[in-house]
Every structure is written in structure tokens, then in C-alpha cells.
Amino acid sequence: EDQVTQSPEALRLQEGESSSLNCSYTVSGLRGLFWYRQDPGKGPEFLFTLYSAGEEKEKERLKATLTKKESFLHITAPKPEDSATYLCAVQAPGGSYIPTFGRGTSLIVHP
């Protein structure tokens, strides 16, 4: 059974203190790995899709990277408005179009 594990469960940072969130997965072949941001009381907001090991994508202060076993979401010089829950999801091949989500990392950035 596909599994997605995110760590840490919660992370507190000072504004400007860079860090990384981890998403490790066990899936027999990867079709795609997705990162979403979820604010309280809202639905997940799409950030990135990564398809193959070595791929990287950036958006403002966020950079997502992918290896064969895990993905990292690097946050550079975070601001309080980056506070949210970050969700990772994986999609296996073979017609299995349903992404499996991790439990998320709750990030709080203090001013």
C-alpha cells in the first residue's frame, strides 16, 4: 500500500530562519508528487508538481526537490504569511489517478 510520511508534524521558525520540510514516500514507481498549501478554514492550494528524481521547482521563497524516496520543500527566509499547513501527495502509475496525501506539516513563522 502506498504511504506518504511528512516530517516534522509541526515547525516553528523565526522570520528569516530558513528550513526544510520532508515528504518521504513508498510507492512502486512514481507518477507525480504534489505539494499543496492549506490555510485554516480553506481548501488546499496547489504549489508544485514534480515528476522525476532530480527535478526542482521554485516559487517565491519556496523550492521543491525530488529524489527517488523523498521530496523536500525548502523555505528560504520565511515570512509570517508563509504560516500554513503544507501537504504532500503522491500519485502512482498504472491508472491509479487518486493521489495519496500525507498528514501535513504545520508551519508557524513568528515575526
Next chain:
Amino acid sequence: GAGVSQSPRYKVAKRGQDVALRCDPISGHVSLFWYQQALGQGPEFLTYFQNEAQLDKSGLPSDRFFAERPEGSVSTLKIQRTQQEDSAVYLCASSSKTSGNIDTQYFGPGTRLTVL
């Protein structure tokens, strides 16, 4: 340029009542998903539609849960005889691509269901 909308945003039901949750996907999106999200958890898949066809309902937790999308646009998730364990946020997502090619899903704000 409306996104995915859901109604109601909040629903309080007494145990045993029936509820109906509505999802309006992005216009033209062929794929529609329903998820259940418990507090502190990631979204859990419930069911998937491609146009009006319900291609996968393997995630529905019991036969009290029923979903439909009769005209291939708006979808309704119905829960009969609600139980306390049904309390959760119900998320709807849509995608412009069909099964096997789905990448980006666009989520609605969710309906928070509380069963007393």
C-alpha cells in the same frame, strides 16, 4: 474566473439526520473528486467522477454515503443517518484532465460538518 465552490460552508446536524453537500467545480473541468479531511489529517479520498460517470467510489466509508453528478457539472455528496464519526471537513476538487492523466487538482473551501 470562479474557482471551485462548495455549500454550505458549515453544517450542523443532529445524529440520524440526512445531509446534502454541494460542489460547483470549475467550468469545463471533467474530473471531480470528493475527499474527507479529519482534524490534523490529510485529505482522504472518497469518490471520483469523470463527467457524469462515477468511476471510483472505493473510498466511501459506508453505504450511508452517496454521491452524484447527474449532468457532469455540479455534484452532491449525501450522507444518510449521520453519525458522530462523520464529523469532518468535506473537500471537493476538480481537474481539467481525465483519469490517468490527472495532475493539478483545484480544491474548494470545504464544508465543515459537525454531527451532534
